[in-house]
Amino acid sequence: MGMGGASSGSKKTEIRNIFNSKVENGEEYTVLAAMYLLHEQKLLKEVRTYFNYIIGYKDGDDPEIVIISADCELSDVGEPVYCKKSECRKAECSQHGTFLVTHPDLGDKPLEFGIIVSTAWDGYFINASYLDEFMPFMEFFQNRFAK
Secondary structure, three states: OOOHHHHHHHHHHHHHHHHHHHOOOHHHOEEEEEEEEEEEEEOOEEEEEEEEEEEEEEOOOOOEEEEEEEOOOOOOEOOOEEEEHHHOOEEEEOOOOOEEEEOHHHOOOOEEEEEOOOOOOEOOEOOOOOHHHHHHHHHHHHHHHOO
């Protein structure tokens, strides 16, 4: 990777700043980058669609996850979707280690995402590694948020 560590750090700062600018009291949330790769078979070829998200979470009486869609360069960032546990229809971990959240503001189908733990996908996913933050998020999701 070479410079991967340095760029990951500055990218994390950028992600934190974007989150704080979009979310009131953003500094109260733990923030990570997430991704999802959708494989679709279209006629004779496989089509891959890459999704990037900024995820913030905080514990409390009603644990909450905030999901913001973004592109891999963080140049196009959507509006935050606030998912309180009490408002989610379902929240679960898949066998693949991804997280699924079903919430009215996310549409009819569950939103699936995995935490970005490597910068190996540069050019498709946000170039930041949240390896150290993965287990705390997994524990929060399974013990406090899943239903």
